[in-house]
Amino acid sequence: MAGKKATLDGSTIVCREEDYGNAFNPQRFVVVKADQQPRHYSSKTTKFEIDLPDNPLAYTSTPDADPSAGVFAAGGINQDNVSMTGTETITTNARMLSWDPYNEESGLGEEDLVTITLPYIHSAREGVQRVGNLLQKYGTYESNALAFGDQDEVWYLETLGGHHWAAVRIPDDAYVIAPNRLNIDCFDFSSDDTLCSPDLKDFIDHHSMNPEKGKYNLRKIFGSYTDTDCHYNNPRAWYVQTRLSDSHQEPIDQDLPFINHADHLISISEINSLMSSHFQDTPFDPYTNKEAPFRSIALNRNLELHILQIRNNVPSDRAAIHWLAFGPNTFNVPVPFFANVTDTPAAYRDTESDFNVNQMYWLNHTITALGDRMYHQAMPLVEQMTQKVMAKTLAIQHQFDHDPSNGRDLQGKLTECNQQMATIAQTEAETLLGKLVGLTFKQERLQY
Numbered sequence: 001m002a003g004k005k006a007t008l009d010g011s012t013i014v015c016r017e018e019d020y021g022n023a024f025n026p027q028r029f030v031v032v033k034a035d036q037q038p039r040h041y042s043s044k045t046t047k048f049e050i051d052l053p054d055n056p057l058a059y060t061s062t063p064d065a066d067p068s069a070g071v072f073a074a075g076g077i078n079q080d081n082v083s084m085t086g087t088e089t090i091t092t093n094a095r096m097l098s099w100d101p102y103n104e105e106s107g108l109g110e111e112d113l114v115t116i117t118l119p120y121i122h123s124a125r126e127g128v129q130r131v132g133n134l135l136q137k138y139g140t141y142e143s144n145a146l147a148f149g150d151q152d153e154v155w156y157l158e159t160l161g162g163h164h165w166a167a168v169r170i171p172d173d174a175y176v177i178a179p180n181r182l183n184i185d186c187f188d189f190s191s192d193d194t195l196c197s198p199d200l201k202d203f204i205d206h207h208s209m210n211p212e213k214g215k216y217n218l219r220k221i222f223g224s225y226t227d228t229d230c231h232y233n234n235p236r237a238w239y240v241q242t243r244l245s246d247s248h249q250e251p252i253d254q255d256l257p258f259i260n261h262a263d264h265l266i267s268i269s270e271i272n273s274l275m276s277s278h279f280q281d282t283p284f285d286p287y288t289n290k291e292a293p294f295r296s297i298a299l300n301r302n303l304e305l306h307i308l309q310i311r312n313n314v315p316s317d318r319a320a321i322h323w324l325a326f327g328p329n330t331f332n333v334p335v336p337f338f339a340n341v342t343d344t345p346a347a348y349r350d351t352e353s354d355f356n357v358n359q360m361y362w363l364n365h366t367i368t369a370l371g372d373r374m375y376h377q378a379m380p381l382v383e384q385m386t387q388k389v390m391a392k393t394l395a396i397q398h399q400f401d402h403d404p405s406n407g408r409d410l411q412g413k414l415t416e417c418n419q420q421m422a423t424i425a426q427t428e429a430e431t432l433l434g435k436l437v438g439l440t441f442k443q444e445r446l447q448y
Helices: 094-099 113-120 124-138 200-206 218-222 227-244 268-275 360-401 407-442
Strands: 012-019 030-032 040-042 049-051 059-061 075-077 083-089 144-149 154-160 164-169 194-196 302-310 320-326 335-338
Touching: 012 075, 012 083, 012 144, 012 154, 012 268, 059 113, 075 113, 075 302, 075 320, 083 113, 083 124, 083 302, 113 124, 124 144, 124 154, 124 164, 124 194, 154 218, 164 200, 227 268, 268 302, 268 320, 320 360, 335 360, 335 407, 360 407
Parallel strands: none
Antiparallel strands: 012 302, 030 059, 040 049, 059 075, 075 083, 083 144, 144 154, 154 164, 164 194, 302 320, 320 335
């Protein structure tokens, strides 16, 4: 996450990579129109159900291709230029769960939150408030984090136990890198830039949960300090902070700062590079150290990367950009899709559960399967593809940024623009795949 004064062009940024287990779990990129949004929602994970308002906004999202286990919409941008990503799995501790246990029977969670929130919010702050009210009423069956953005603000929310929550507005000149643990540290209950459960401070005090005097560090009160954090979570935050800030922490440090300030303005291409990273130029890179002890940001379990950008230097009807890349991040490239559209490109929209190399999700996984085996030969080719795709698609974006159209005419043009960008990405990916096949062919053992 990054505030508008921390980014190169004054955009707010909400970004997340969606991971899964060692299975493909194909993803789609869709626009959910108002008449496609359900008026009654039932979860498939628990018995949670809810009646939804009658006035939903259209929104982009990346749901599972197979909906049998639930929607899992992951993230998107609605027609009022509000972005949301959710959810990131985080941690808690036994002390908190003893006082406020999960609602495992009828609580809400990752499957549900984007679908029942994003179509009904008109600002990032309103997104926090809606999720907070839902958590207080229904509870959750897991620990999660969510983020919201609009043209002015970026907010980050963490669930606390079964029914509590806290949220922080990211300062305009700051960024946050949040791995899979509870991340919020110092929390000011009196600030206009924080929101939380109405009883949270009293809850902490009543149950003697605060290990420090005179301040409230939510990570120390509600979070985890485990060996897993040292190897799975903290090193990822450390790596990003060393690249963006003058950080001299250690990768296993349990108290890396939550709010950070970069020593330069942050660009989309730099965010993509960080989200594609695997501890390059350190002793912890799995491609140079087979015994690397830390989980990297990019890995085979990446399903998709979305960078949700709300711009302030163009008219609002084209300000929202849903950057999207399918598959493991080291070998893909995000495309800057306009969010104010009526449909999405078929190669991204129509992902099937079974392999089909004509669909971007499966094409990118095929590239990864070959590229991972010959990383040092493949990376120059991947870098060339990334530069070509980003340059060509951004050039198209620049043209439509100043198009005089509006209303439905503009939506139609932006929909066509997205198709042009998808074609570029698919063509360049197919070219890269061909080059990787050629390299693999020359290394085959059956030669004479």
